[in-house]
Amino acid sequence: MKLLAIDCAANLCAACVYDATAKQELGHQVLDLGKGHAEQLMAVIAEALEASATDYAGLGAIAVSVGPGSFTGLRVGVSTARGLALALKIPAIGVTTLEALAAEAAAAFPGRAVLAALDAGREEIHAAFYDERLVLTYGPAAATLADVVAMAKETSPVLAGTAAALISASARLAAAKGAGERPKPLYMRGADAKPQAGFILSRQER
Known part of the structure; x- marks a missing residue:
């Protein structure tokens, strides 16, 4: 056919x-x-x-x-x-795009689990995890980079897709740093949202 x-x-x-x-x-x-x-x-x-x-x-x-x-x-x-x-x-x-990525990776690395992941922007990863027999065990789902990195560290799968390099780099850095303080956001500038002057209530004297 x-x-x-x-x-x-x-x-x-x-x-x-x-x-x-x-x-x-x-x-x-x-x-x-x-x-x-x-x-x-x-x-x-x-x-x-x-x-x-x-x-x-x-x-x-x-x-x-x-x-x-x-x-x-x-x-x-x-x-x-x-x-x-x-x-x-x-x-x-x-x-699915993730199925195709996983099949390609499995053909290149037979007998390995595969994590197919696409960088969706806005700190979101579209991911699916396939076991050694290419059976879907997670996803497809929208996940955070931290969640996907944790999955990659735990199972050491073949990484496939546009987010593969991002996941690999984050996993290597996390492994090198080890446990430490709880993660905190790194803000490079102040918040855009500010109170509107017209809606600020004056303090009442008692």
């Missing part, structure tokens, strides 16, 4: 044709866009099909990245996959 995979979860607008029977990629096309997935995706798919010498009629399924990722990119990718699947009367299959 030939499968068309679509990924618009992040900056990339990508499509790949994969032969599930032969277990090999037949052709792909990737654009690093940042934005504009809706305008480019169908052309990217057409080029992937051409590179693989396959047409829509030769497909047996559509796979699509369902996130975490860019809201707009995910919407474009998922709606396109569902539309194509409906028109071709074939299944549409969702795959």
Whole structure:
């Protein structure tokens, strides 16, 4: 069976044709866009099909990245996959970004647990933990960096994803520092929020 995979979860607008029977990629096309997935995706798919010498009629399924990722990119990718699947009367299959990262890491480091993690910004990590058999045991979930670092220190998994370097660095620093004072926020400037003068009540004399 030939499968068309679509990924618009992040900056990339990508499509790949994969032969599930032969277990090999037949052709792909990737654009690093940042934005504009809706305008480019169908052309990217057409080029992937051409590179693989396959047409829509030769497909047996559509796979699509369902996130975490860019809201707009995910919407474009998922709606396109569902539309194509409906028109071709074939299944549409969702795959999370974290699953894909974990599978890639597990192939490179067989027999190791995997922590797939994406830096979501605003001090938030999107993470999922997979055991040595690639069975999901945690997540997908939004977590703090401290929580994910603690998980990494406890299990020593393979780290995969955009937050991997951040987690690894934090874990190394924490190990070097050891136990000490309780962590406190490091504020580099004062709070933005200040009382509004018009709402300050005058002190009543008694």
